[in-house]
Amino acid sequence: MARLRVKGIAFDMYGTVVDVGAVADACKGIAPDPTAFAALWRTKQLEYTFLLSLMGKYQNFWTVSERALEFTTRRLGIELSPAQHPRLMNAWLEPRPYAEVPAVLARLKERYPLAILSNGSPRMLQAGLVHSGLRADFRWVISADAVRLYKPAPKVYAQAPKQMKLKKADILFVSSNSFDVLGAKSFGFKVCWINRAGVPLDALGPRPDLVVASFEALRTALD
Structure with a gap:
């Protein structure tokens, strides 16, 4: 597979960066x-x-x-x-990151500007990132609250290109949630699905550009 060429990365929060378990x-x-x-x-x-x-x-x-x-x-x-x-x-204010996430984010932020793009309210996101020790990794923390809609509504995703000042095709969106993967790909992002559980993708399409089982595999794919 050809290496993905992107200029910035936006991550879903819950179930992707931090463990809702x-x-x-x-x-x-x-x-x-x-x-x-x-x-x-x-x-x-x-x-x-x-x-x-x-x-x-x-x-x-x-x-x-x-x-x-x-x-x-x-x-x-x-x-x-x-x-x-x-x-x-x-518990939503005090999540824990998946074990490999901190080290991978530290590597990725050296090469790409990083954002959170989540349904979470601003207070929930800020508190969760501070508690998990990840706040400094993200230049932008973007909440669906600003547009008063929830993913997979296109207006939620549209915030990222505006704030990151990048074309949507130059952003890689990373999520573990299948509905989020479909919504982000439909919007026009390049998309990585973190499929930790090895479950089938929803049958509606479109398909993500990259499917991996962990953040470490994502980092390897971007090298």
């Missing part, structure tokens, strides 16, 4: 099956972003996450104590 850790002692609890919470969180965008409504990602948590607890018959609710929500 860390949210399951906060669920321990609260839910009988913390992994299932966190998975349902994440599923409803994303579903609500799709619904809000399609309905022409908007709530920021923190509020969406709270609404998804409310559904999850009701669906699973779990009543949270006053201390447990903030403990769960704060």
